[in-house]
Amino acid sequence: MSTTVQRVAIVTGGARGIGAATAVRLAREGRAVAVLDLDEAACKDTVDRITADGGTALAVGCDVSDTERVSAAVERVAAELGPPVVLVNNAGVLRDNLLFKMSDDDWDTVMNVHLRGAFLVSRACQKHMVDTGFGRVVNLSSSSALGNRGQANYAAAKAGLQGFTKTLAKELGKFGITANAVAPGFIVTDMTAQTAARVGMGFEDFQKAAADRIPVQRVGRPEDIANAVAFFTGEDAGFVSGQVLYVAGGPLN
Numbered sequence: 287m288s289t290t291v292q293r294v295a296i297v298t299g300g301a302r303g304i305g306a307a308t309a310v311r312l313a314r315e316g317r318a319v320a321v322l323d324l325d326e327a328a329c330k331d332t333v334d335r336i337t338a339d340g341g342t343a344l345a346v347g348c349d350v351s352d353t354e355r356v357s358a359a360v361e362r363v364a365a366e367l368g369p370p371v372v373l374v375n376n377a378g379v380l381r382d383n384l385l386f387k388m389s390d391d392d393w394d395t396v397m398n399v400h401l402r403g404a405f406l407v408s409r410a411c412q413k414h415m416v417d418t419g420f421g422r423v424v425n426l427s428s429s430s431a432l433g434n435r436g437q438a439n440y441a442a443a444k445a446g447l448q449g450f451t452k453t454l455a456k457e458l459g460k461f462g463i464t465a466n467a468v469a470p471g472f473i474v475t476d477m478t479a480q481t482a483a484r485v486g487m488g489f490e491d492f493q494k495a496a497a498d499r500i501p502v503q504r505v506g507r508p509e510d511i512a513n514a515v516a517f518f519t520g521e522d523a524g525f526v527s528g529q530v531l532y533v534a535g536g537p538l539n
């Protein structure tokens with residue numbers, strides 16, 4: 287890292303899956319990392335992995351869709367670690383259903399966690415980034431942004447995050463802040479295990495079927511996404527902004 291200041295990162299949904307791998311990776315890149323998730327105790331594993339590696343990490347319990355809690359969590363990070371200037375909006379949930387069966391709650395829950403959550407945490411962090419004259423925001427989109435059966439809510443939220451990302455890039459660029467989106471394909475996590483269960487397949491068979499459709503002939507790992515996030519959040523990535531990178535083992539048609 288070219289800076290002498292240890293930058294502080296927040297990774298939402300950092301207790302497991304892609305968020306945990308990203309938190310660990312950003313700590314290896316020299317960031318102090320706030321591992322933020324619904325349940326503070328659930329962040330312990332990720333924090334322990336980082337500290338065992340010689341890094342700095344803090345567990346923060348917070349529901350990203352709650353304005354007051356987000357505000358308090360970001361201020362706690364600023365007080366205990368320093369101004370958060372790297373933000374990975376990764377927290378996510380699924381409420382899959384075909385449109386005719388999708389409830390109001392299925393729709394609102396997904397919008398609240400993905401879209402409202404990314405909005406609230408970004409808004410709370412931006413003043414720290416503006417004051418510092420440096421910022422990196424990465425939003426987790428998805429290949430589902432292109433449309434996916436059973437995911438009208440999730441696809442809309444993930445496509446919405448792409449518009450949100452490009453708007454932040456335009457508004458905040460003059461303050462040294464970049465915003466980009468990473469759109470994963472199939473990544474092995476609890477989320478894809480949940481999808482396998484919904485469609486009535488064993489997780490191993492589900493992964494094998496997915497790998498057969500992917501050009502590189504394997505499913506993704508959380509570390510594949512962490513790698514892309516590390517690039518976008520790097521000190522030297524300041525001229526890359528407003529982009530959406532599909533990380534899916536091949537192009538998507």
Ligand code: NAP
Pocket residue numbers: 298299300301302303304305322323324325348349350351375376377378379399403426427428429469470471472473474475476477478
């Ligand atoms: P995951 O294993 O289900 O982890 C998601 C994390 O987000 C969980 O720790 C969860 O906490 C947390 N979370 C949920 N609601 C929250 C809230 N309101 N406030 C704070 N934290 C909350 O998911 P993942 O597969 O790692 O996915 C991470 C991101 O990548 C998501 O945005 C997802 O949509 C996106 N993505 C994943 C894939 C994939 O194939 N896995 C593909 C494309 C995009 P709890 O455990 O307490 O619920």
